[in-house]
Amino acid sequence: MATKASRSAARIMMAPAVVLLLGWMLVPLILTLWFSFTKYLPMRGDSIERGLDWVGFDNYARFLSSSAFWPSVQTTLVMVGGVLIITLVFGILLAMLLDQPIWGQGIVRILVIAPFFVMPTVSALVWKNMMMDPVNGIFSHLWRFFGAEPIAWLQDASLTSIIMIASWQWLPFATLILLTAIQSLDSEQLEAAEIDGASPLSRFFYIVLPHLGRAITIVTLIQTIFLLSIFAEIFVTTGGAFGTRTLTFLIFQRVIDSQNIGLGSAGGVYAIILANIVAIFLMRIVGKNLD
Amino acid sequence: MARMTSTRRKIITTAVAWAIGLVIFFPIFWTILTSFKTEAQAINDPPLFFNFDWTLENYISVQERSDYLRFLWNSVAIAGGSTLLGTLIAIPAAWSMAFVPSVRTKDILLWMLSTKMLPAVGVLYPISLIFVQFNLLDTKLGLIVVLMLINLPIIVWMLYTYFREIPGEILEAARMDGAKLRQELFYVLTPMAIPGIASTLLLNFILAWNEAFWTLNLTAAKAAPLTAFIASYSSPEGLFFAKLSAASTMAIAPILILGWFSQKQLVRGLTFGAVK
Amino acid sequence: MGQIELKQVTKSFGNTQVIPPLDLTIHEGEFTVFVGPSGCGKSTLLRLIAGLEDISSGHIEIDGTDATSLVPAKRGLAMVFQSYALYPHMSVRKNIAFPLKMAKMDQAEIDKRVNAAAEVLNLKDYIDRRPGQLSGGQRQRVAIGRAIVREPSAFLFDEPLSNLDAALRVGMRLEISELHKRLKTTMVYVTHDQVEAMTMADKIVVLQAGVIEQIGSPLELYRTPRNVFVAGFIGSPKMNLITGEEAAKYDAHTIGVRPEHIDVVDGEGEWNGTVGVAEHLGSDTFFHIHNTGLGEMLTVRAIGDVSLKHGDKIGLNPRKNEMHRFDAAGLRIA
Numbered sequence: 001m002a003t004k005a006s007r008s009a010a011r012i013m014m015a016p017a018v019v020l021l022l023g024w025m026l027v028p029l030i031l032t033l034w035f036s037f038t039k040y041l042p043m044r045g046d047s048i049e050r051g052l053d054w055v056g057f058d059n060y061a062r063f064l065s066s067s068a069f070w071p072s073v074q075t076t077l078v079m080v081g082g083v084l085i086i087t088l089v090f091g092i093l094l095a096m097l098l099d100q101p102i103w104g105q106g107i108v109r110i111l112v113i114a115p116f117f118v119m120p121t122v123s124a125l126v127w128k129n130m131m132m133d134p135v136n137g138i139f140s141h142l143w144r145f146f147g148a149e150p151i152a153w154l155q156d157a158s159l160t161s162i163i164m165i166a167s168w169q170w171l172p173f174a175t176l177i178l179l180t181a182i183q184s185l186d187s188e189q190l191e192a193a194e195i196d197g198a199s200p201l202s203r204f205f206y207i208v209l210p211h212l213g214r215a216i217t218i219v220t221l222i223q224t225i226f227l228l229s230i231f232a233e234i235f236v237t238t239g240g241a242f243g244t245r246t247l248t249f250l251i252f253q254r255v256i257d258s259q260n261i262g263l264g265s266a267g268g269v270y271a272i273i274l275a276n277i278v279a280i281f282l283m284r285i286v287g288k289n290l291d
Numbered sequence: 292m293a294r295m296t297s298t299r300r301k302i303i304t305t306a307v308a309w310a311i312g313l314v315i316f317f318p319i320f321w322t323i324l325t326s327f328k329t330e331a332q333a334i335n336d337p338p339l340f341f342n343f344d345w346t347l348e349n350y351i352s353v354q355e356r357s358d359y360l361r362f363l364w365n366s367v368a369i370a371g372g373s374t375l376l377g378t379l380i381a382i383p384a385a386w387s388m389a390f391v392p393s394v395r396t397k398d399i400l401l402w403m404l405s406t407k408m409l410p411a412v413g414v415l416y417p418i419s420l421i422f423v424q425f426n427l428l429d430t431k432l433g434l435i436v437v438l439m440l441i442n443l444p445i446i447v448w449m450l451y452t453y454f455r456e457i458p459g460e461i462l463e464a465a466r467m468d469g470a471k472l473r474q475e476l477f478y479v480l481t482p483m484a485i486p487g488i489a490s491t492l493l494l495n496f497i498l499a500w501n502e503a504f505w506t507l508n509l510t511a512a513k514a515a516p517l518t519a520f521i522a523s524y525s526s527p528e529g530l531f532f533a534k535l536s537a538a539s540t541m542a543i544a545p546i547l548i549l550g551w552f553s554q555k556q557l558v559r560g561l562t563f564g565a566v567k
Numbered sequence: 568m569g570q571i572e573l574k575q576v577t578k579s580f581g582n583t584q585v586i587p588p589l590d591l592t593i594h595e596g597e598f599t600v601f602v603g604p605s606g607c608g609k610s611t612l613l614r615l616i617a618g619l620e621d622i623s624s625g626h627i628e629i630d631g632t633d634a635t636s637l638v639p640a641k642r643g644l645a646m647v648f649q650s651y652a653l654y655p656h657m658s659v660r661k662n663i664a665f666p667l668k669m670a671k672m673d674q675a676e677i678d679k680r681v682n683a684a685a686e687v688l689n690l691k692d693y694i695d696r697r698p699g700q701l702s703g704g705q706r707q708r709v710a711i712g713r714a715i716v717r718e719p720s721a722f723l724f725d726e727p728l729s730n731l732d733a734a735l736r737v738g739m740r741l742e743i744s745e746l747h748k749r750l751k752t753t754m755v756y757v758t759h760d761q762v763e764a765m766t767m768a769d770k771i772v773v774l775q776a777g778v779i780e781q782i783g784s785p786l787e788l789y790r791t792p793r794n795v796f797v798a799g800f801i802g803s804p805k806m807n808l809i810t811g812e813e814a815a816k817y818d819a820h821t822i823g824v825r826p827e828h829i830d831v832v833d834g835e836g837e838w839n840g841t842v843g844v845a846e847h848l849g850s851d852t853f854f855h856i857h858n859t860g861l862g863e864m865l866t867v868r869a870i871g872d873v874s875l876k877h878g879d880k881i882g883l884n885p886r887k888n889e890m891h892r893f894d895a896a897g898l899r900i901a
Contacts, residue, residue, distance in 0.1 A: 003621045005638060009472050010391035013383030017447055018399065020380065024440040025406045027421070028414035035416065048420075094311065102305040110551055111312035114319055117550030119501040121521040122539045126322050128525075129535055136334040136532065138321065145337075171315065176557060229410045232503035232518070236525040251412045256508075261416050268413030279408035283401050463619050464652035468666035468713070469640035478665075482656040 029272070036060065036265035043259045052262075059266035063254075071243070072250040075159060079246060080227045082163040083170060084220060090167075091174030091219070092212065098175070099182045116172040120232035127165045128154060128237045158242035165233050170226075174219045181215035182208070214285070221282040228275055247271055319543070326350070326536035333532035349537035356534070357520060359541055366516035368431050369506070370499035373438035374446075374492055380439075381446040382488075386476060388447075389454035390462055400451065403444040411504045422509060429511045437509065438499045446495055453487025454480070493553045500546050517542040569595045569630065569720040569753030571616060576625035578611055578777075585611055586777040588625065593721075593755060593770075598747050601757045602764040603774035603800070609757045610725055612774070616755065617646050617723050630720060640669070645714035646723040649730065651706045653698035653713075660685075660694045663712045670717075684712040687746075704735045711746070721753035728763065740767060761801050765789070773797050795897040798823045804853060804866045806891070813861050819892035819900055826853065826868040828889035831875075836882030840865065842875050856881060 036059050038052035046052060063069060098109060115123065131137050132153035140150030153161045185208065193203050229248050238244045240253060251271060255264035313320075324340070325333050332343045353359055388396045418437070419428070427433030457480065465479045481488065503518040510519055521542050524535050571593040578586040585608050593599045601609040614620045616627060618639035626635050634642050645666070654662050663684055667677045685691050688708045698706055707727060714722055724743070728736045744767050747754050758764055764771050765785045773780040773788065773796070781793040785801075792798035798806050806823045814822045830836075831854075840859035845852060852873045856865040867883060875881060892900040 003619065006391050006472075007393070010387035010393075014387040014399070016380050017384035017403070017443060020440060021403055021406050021443060025409065028417035029409075031417035031420070032414055097304065097308050097311070100304045100308075101301055102308045103301070104305070104309065108308045108312040111316040113550070113557075114316055114547060116557070117497060117501070117546050118319065118543050119518050119521070119546070120503040121507075121518045121525075122543050123318075125521060125525055125535060126318050126539055129532060130321055130325065131318055136336075138317075138338065141336065141338055168315070168318070173557075225408050229412060229504070231412070232507060232522070235507065236522050248410065248412045252415065255412075255416050264416060265413075268410070268415070271410040272413045275408050275410045275413075276405075279405055282408070283405060286404065287397060287401050458650055458652065460648045460650050460652040461654060463639075464646070464648055464713075465654075465665070466619065466639045467617060467644070467646045468717075469669035470665075471640075471669075474669060479654055483654070485656075 032265045032268050032272075035261050036269050038262050040261035040265070041259060042261065046261075055262065059262045060269070063263055063266045063270065068245065068250055072245050072247045075243060076228065076246040076248070078159060079163055079166065079230070079244075080224055082160075083166045083227055084223060086163070086167040087170045087174040087223065088216060088219065090171055091178050092216075094171070094175045095178035095182050096208070098179055112175055113172040115168050116170075116176075118169070120169070120230075121236050123169055124165060124233040124236045127161070127168070132161055154238055155242050158238050158244045162230075162233060162237065162244050165237070166227060166230060169233075170223055174223070177219050178212060178215055181212050185211045217285060218282070221278055221285070224278050225275060225282070228271070228278070247274070319547075322536045322539050324536075325533055326540045328533050328536075330531065330533045333536070349533045350541070353534055353538045353541065357523060357538070359520065359538070362515060362517050362520035363541070363545075365431060365514055366500055366518075369434045369438060369514070369516050370496050372431070372435040373442065373499045374495045376435060377439040377443050377446045377495060378450075378488065378492060381443060381450050381491075382476070382481070384447050385450035385454050386480060388451050389457075390459055400448065403447055407441070407444040415508060418505075419509065428509060429513045429515075431514045434506060434509060434514060434516070437505050438502055441502065441505070442495045442498055445498070446491055449491040449494070450484070450487065453484055453491070456487075457483055490553065493549060494557060497546055497550055497553060570628075571721060571753065571755070572626075572628040573612075573616070574626045574628070576615060576627060577623045578608075578615060578620065579623045584623075584777070586615075589777070589779060591772065591779065591782070593753060595753055596751050598744075598754045598756065598767060598769045599772060600764040600768035600770070601755065601772050601774055602759065602761055603780075605759055607774040608777035609759075609774050611777075613646075613723050613725055613755060613757045617644055618642050643720045644723055645717050645719035645721075646725065647707075647710045647714050647727045649726040651698070651710040651727075651730075653706055653709055655698050658695050658697055659690060659701070659709050659712075662698065662709055663690075663716055666713060666717045680716045681712075684716045687715070688712045703731050704739060707731065707739055708742075711743070715746075715750070719752070721755060724754065724756040726757055726759065728758070729760075736763075743767065762803060765801070771801075773800060791899065792823075792891060793899050795821055795823070795893050798891055798893070798899075804868065807863065807865050809861050809863055811862055814892075817890065817892055820895040821893040821897070823891040823893065824885045825889065826866040828886045829865070829867045830884045830886065831867065831869050831873060832882045832884050834882055836884045838865070838883040838885065840881055840883070842877055842879045842881050845875060845877065847872055854881065856883070859883075 035052070037054055037056060039055050039058075040046050040052050094112065098105065098112070102108065118126075129137065131139055134140055134150050134152040137150075137153075139153065143150040151157060189207055190203055193207055198206065230246065231248055231252065234240055234244050234246065234249050240249045245253070247267070248271065251264050251267035254260050254267055326349055327345045327347070328339065328343050329346055329348070332339055335343075388400060422428045422433055425433075427436075461483070462475055462479060465475045470478060500516075501518070506516050506518045507522060510516070521538060524531070524538055573589060573591040575588045575590060576586065577584060577588050589612075601612060603609050611620065615622050618634070618637060622635065626633055628634060629642055629644070654665065657665065660681055663681045664677050667680060672680075685694050688711060690705075690708055690712055693701060693705060698709065701709065710727070727743070728739055731739060740763060743754075743756075747767075756763075756767065768785055770782065771785055771788055772782050775796055781788060781797045783791075788797060788801045792801060795808060799808060802825055804826050806825045807829070808821055808823045810821045814820060829838075838859050838861065840856040843855040843857045843864070845854050849872060850870075852869045852871070854867045854869065854873075854875065856867060859865055865883070867881075894900055
């Protein structure tokens, strides 16, 4: 509660942030919406100055019916789902492990978290060359060591490779958040359950996992939003080839490579809608936490 | 857990944890190690661990080949500039929301976060058009503005959660003591929130440093930061593992060091206070 | 200097009116205590005077000039907060100097005043420490120091002792009273603790739901509570309030007798019951009496250590001349 004076001061102080973000949101959004209803091929001479032809929902329909669309949706789902499952399962295990008393805990934590701070282009290139190179990569050395034929990861198992790279990048995030959540679990609860005769497994399923529920949901939602728009990892490894063209990358190609702005914008609107569906759930949880 | 654990168990968990930690860290370790090898040693079969002639020649040739320092400076300027600018805009906004909350505060905060969820690719072309229109393409200023806008919701949000921990009575005391709004912010709130502001700056610097959609798509040569510098190594020119490693090490080293200080803030900043 | 007048002041938060129209004059030099149960609006009232909240209608005058729309700093008032609200990043010296610095006073004068305040409040030994290194009582003194250096026309205290432990509270109570005697500045003090109100105030304002129930000196309130609420709120242990048949005997809806105004007699008394819990304090003994047939449990204060125990029969005689009578609306019958 406060006075009128401080309330009007508050409005003024909030204005720059609100106005900037409003502009940042609305201007491109409106342009994208507009383009998505027009034929806009700059390479063939279309331009805003000369006026764009209104084509209604043509772009939306064409984007959906293009042969690349469904595969890209499938790729996106497999990639997001795969990364989520890997990071959550290993994240929970790792968080529980790091919650135990161990020597050098601080250093282990740092080792585990480090990948998060590696910029996406670097992680993609390091994995592509140092790890996954079919001749000189560490994996090929390992494979040969065990007498197996090395794999050309980014060609023959391209989507798996991308999932591995993204999981490596996001595992620290999941682990860190789940670890924070585990540490907030009252150890007396576990002790009480132990006295009540609960086995380690049932302690995990009846106490630890429910306690982590919120954190798991949040990790899922935040990662989904970021994973849906993964870009650099694909850009510098496969360039979208070999079945790694996600929805985001498809839109990117429509806009930049084929310079079909109308079509790309329609795709963009789909992507925005998709992200917003996820975002609504996230907002709900975050919002509840605000009260 | 409060209970005593047997030493045996501790040894096992320690071993497992270290093993996993090292596996996860291995790609980074291997990159750093390789950066000190010659190109021939870098692709030696079997891989060389420590038994090679350490050399700095890769670092020198990376600087000569692609002018690392210029990209580094661009990264520092873009990440630093966007973070500082964002913080300057966010402090007053976060003050308003934390200390003069209204019925709409919560909605505004959530709306701000929702702008962060906007998929970049959906607005790539419009932003490029605007950049062309205002001659911002391949300029540091343009990227500073864009990255500031991208991270502004997180900055506002983080500062808001930190400010909320400061008792409002102290600001009221300052008001009673005759401090004007500007003085209240400058003499009382900001010094009290220094740890929170520092964490916010740190995390957002890291996020801006690693941002790799806009930096790749809106720069060419002049303003390109390290993300683009590294991407230029994606087209191989013969044997180049050692040089790639040196370039990668140089791109991530500054932020790895900073990152280690920001673990706690990471959770707070990236979950919008929903996990504490 | 230091007269505060509230004229038809109201305060609403949204649609809820927390303070209905209220008139109040706080005279110069007076130690006025706002007391009432939590949520009665006493702190809100103080914050309205301070200017930390806007009043919804009405006027506030300070020393005869309209201060309704003045910002807090311009009202010439100093405030001591419940949490002390010290600036944690400043030393004690800087904390005390802060209001003077804001007033752009010159450094020599600031030093003089800060030193004087430190002297008065015994702050000298830790003048260069940060608030975090001080005990609760010391922080309290710093907060008071920060208030007195400004030489305000009135001090506002918002439950300043509620964060201190019991022993310290008694000490600080005396110090604040002492300070008032010496400075002779108007003080407005908010508390929910009626003992603080009784021991410190020149004038007590009893509030309930934003409404002033009674204004008067501590003894006036004790002797002639205007209504049942004040009767029950002032005095410890609480006054016994009895309704029904027994009250009807005295032509009242409710009668009230303070525990100290009931005598324990040998054998049968006017009222009889059995002892429940007996609290032996040495100087006094408080008995909680059941089965009196009066509908309510009675509390009785006996001087000295009276050795009646749980379950004993007890006879009681209320002192008729110390009895309070209230009508059906809860108002005092003269």
